[in-house]
Amino acid sequence: MELSESELIDQKSDELFQILRPDGTLSFPSSPLMAGDMHQAYRNMLLTRILDEKLVALQRQGRMGTYVSASGQEASQVGSMLALKDTDWVFPMYRDLGMVIQRNVPLEVLMNKLFGNGKDLSLGRDLPNAFGWRKQRIFTLAAPIASHLQIAVGFAMAASYRGEKVVTLSSFGDGATSSGEFHVSMNFAGVYKVATVFLCENNQYAISVPVTRQTASRNIAVKARAYGFGGVRVDGNDLLAVYSATKDAVEKARRGDGPTLIECVTYRLGAHSTSDDWKKYRSTDEVEQWRKRDPLIRLRLYLEKSSSWNESADTKLRKELETMVNEQIARAEKIPPPPAETMFSDVYAHLFPNFVEEEKNELDSG
Ligand SMILES: Cc1ncc(C[n+]2csc(CCOP(=O)(O)OP(=O)(O)O)c2C)c(N)n1
Ligand SMILES: [Mg+2]
Structure with a gap:
């Protein structure tokens, strides 16, 4: 039986799109990414994880301010960035360390920001996680969740008036979908067929509130239907699925065919921030189940199966990245605060x- 267009859209928003299975094998005949890009993505995901764990430890030692961890969400962050052109603009949320790294913000610049030292471009005025660099076309976020979504929509419209083929991508959490700003942005983008992509990193919690308490909808992707465009539900721990879905959405936006909502189903492995204790609202068993779906392990398994990647290459890369991170921490920490x-x-x-x-x-x- 043939499905109607609306049934097809419904199905797309219900199914979980996956290319890279948890055991590192492909459910598609070939990878949508070239081997070189995958190695680079793995390096950036690993760098994100190493830096992220270091930053949590630094906060615990009283050496830096409140930090919001990205661990577990690296595939959603790095995969989505791989689908953008350098001329496109990103409107990230506070958890998007992986996006910033994949977008080529130099580690030195990033570290000055995280420490809020005298060389920080925003002079230590905002949270360590308030990412934003004009040169890399990363819009500076504000603390109210989802407030950057409307700006991403307006920015893309303005670019279109100027005749520029710019696509904007905003990222936000499952909790942000309950905000008025989410509704306004989705509605406006749908009506005006704006060249924008809404990327929801559904990490199952908004601080301590589980996603089951966030919405009565079947899932988040299906919400796009109410605004007249498509939603896709993607395995957010699968680099290839996130890349592929984002690429389709970016191409559609650039063609003038309007926005897409992508729901990346993923998990926050750590606490919401360095200010809470996840053991108060999640079971260790739940976290352990998700650890088995760690996006880094999955990609590494694939690289081992498909290329000459092995234990010793992995250890070497890990050491190189750790040394680089430690050097940058030592350097940034020595720089005095802004006068x-x-x-x-x-x-x-x-x-x-x-x-x-x-x-x-x-x-x-x-
Ligand atoms: C408008 C607004 N309300 C409340 C907050 C406090 N707050 C900060 S983060 C957060 C949870 C957001 O959860 P989610 O959107 O799922 O993103 P996640 O932190 O899980 O990545 C809340 C409620 C805020 N920053 N802005
Ligand atoms: Mg969340």
Whole structure:
């Protein structure tokens, strides 16, 4: 029996799209990514994991501020970035360390930001995870969840008015889909067929709230139907499925055929941030089940089966990355905080008289 168009869309948003199985074999005849790209992606996913674990440890030692961990979500983050052109813009969320790394933000620049030292381009004013660099076309996020979605939609519309073939991609969590901003952005993008991609990293929790309490919908991808465009449900721990789904969505957007909602089904392996204890709201058994679906293990198994990748190559790469991360931490930590007189710079066009007074007092008191 032939399915109608709406039944087909329904089916797409219900099925879990997977290319790379947990045992490292392919469910498709071939990989959509070239071997070189996969090795590079694995390197960036491993770098994300190593750096992420280090940053959590640094916060515990009182050496840096609140940190929000990316561990477990590397395939969603790196895979989606692989599908964009350098000229496209990314509107990430706070958890997207992997996106920033895949987008080629130099480790030195990233580390200055994480420490909020005097060389940090935002002068230590925002959270370590408030990623944003113009050069790499990464929009600076704000703390209210989903507030960047509308900007991603408007940005793509503005680019289109200027005749530029720019696609924007915004990423956000399962919790963000309950916000008004999600609704407004999806609605607007659907009506105006905006060249944008909505990438939801469904990591099963919004802090301690499980996704079952977040929505009564069957899943998140199906929500796109209400706004008149397609949703795809993807195994978010499968680099190849995320890449392939994002590539289709980006090409569709660039053709002028409007937005797509991609739901990456993944899992947050650590706590929400360094300020909570996941053992209070999740079972160890649940976490262990997801650890078996670790996106890094899956990709490594594939590389071992399909190329000459092996234990010793993996250990060598891991050591290289650890050394690089440790060197950058030592360097960034030595840089003093931004000088007090930068407190008002880049904030106001003209300082109010009381700020001039405050600035003077601050400098006088050393
Ligand atoms: C508008 C708004 N409400 C509440 C918060 C507090 N808050 C910060 S993160 C978060 C959970 C978000 O969960 P989700 O969207 O699933 O993303 P995740 O952290 O799981 O990646 C909440 C409620 C906020 N930052 N902004
Ligand atoms: Mg979440």
